[in-house]
Amino acid sequence: xxxxxxxxxxxxxxxxxxxxxxxxxxxxxxxxxxxxxxxxxxxxxxxxxxxxxxxxxxxxxxxxxxxxxxxxxxxxxxxxxxxxxxxxxxxxxxxxxxxxxxxxxxxxxxxxxxxxxxxxxxxxxxxxxxxxxxxxxxxxxxxxxxxxxxxxxxxxxxxxxxxxxxxxxxxxx
Numbered sequence: 001x002x003x004x005x006x007x008x009x010x011x012x013x014x015x016x017x018x019x020x021x022x023x024x025x026x027x028x029x030x031x032x033x034x035x036x037x038x039x040x041x042x043x044x045x046x047x048x049x050x051x052x053x054x055x056x057x058x059x060x061x062x063x064x065x066x067x068x069x070x071x072x073x074x075x076x077x078x079x080x081x082x083x084x085x086x087x088x089x090x091x092x093x094x095x096x097x098x099x100x101x102x103x104x105x106x107x108x109x110x111x112x113x114x115x116x117x118x119x120x121x122x123x124x125x126x127x128x129x130x131x132x133x134x135x136x137x138x139x140x141x142x143x144x145x146x147x148x149x150x151x152x153x154x155x156x157x158x159x160x161x162x163x164x165x166x167x168x169x170x171x172x173x
Contacts, residue, residue, distance in 0.1 A: 005021055006109045006111045006112065007056075008108055009047075009054050009087055014051065015048075016049075017049070018047070019045040020043070021043040021112070021116070023039055023043055023120070024038075025039070027116075031117055035121075036065070037065065039063065039120070041060055041079060041120065042060070043058060043116055044060075046059070053087060054087040054110075055084070055086055056087060057084050058081070058084070058115065058119055059081075060079060060083075060116065062079055063077060064076070064120065065077075071144035071148075072144065073140060077125075077128060079124065081123035083115075085099065085100075085115060086100045087102075088100060088103070089104075090104065091104060092104060093107065
């Protein structure tokens with residue numbers, strides 16, 4: 001397993017190549033602002049090259065530790081994704097297209113860190129909460145759920161005096 005996250009992509013390296021990378025806490029430490037601080041994943045990178053381009057397929061599997069949106073507790077979120085990147089050779093580097101990178105003819109390596117990082121984040125669900133148990137009950141922190149219930153406001157019953165004040169403001173104009 002490799003840890004430097006770069007692959008050779010020079011025009012002279014035609015053929016099919018496979019690279020494997022370990023993604024762990026050290027990887028996420030490279031990204032200071034990352035919401036993911038830990039993980040244990042494996043990235044298998046399939047590269048098909050010829051003289052004009054390289055077709056790169058990323059297969060990433062494992063789990064990351066993230067915060068729950070509901071109770072703020074940390075939990076393991078499974079991650080499994082497959083993504084594709086096309087590398088073409090040209091005179092000037094251009095990575096403005098998220099699916100195609102143009103590398104200068106004399107550039108022989110491609111750093112995959114940022115791509116792997118982005119693919120992992122894109123594979124995360126929009127709403128990140130602890131998974132339910134076998135009976136369908138939340139596995140969130142029960143103390144935090146209790147505090148949330150204490151502060152829950154029932155708007156439909158009209159018991160929130162703040163709404164009445166807002167309604168008055170709207171009708172006064």
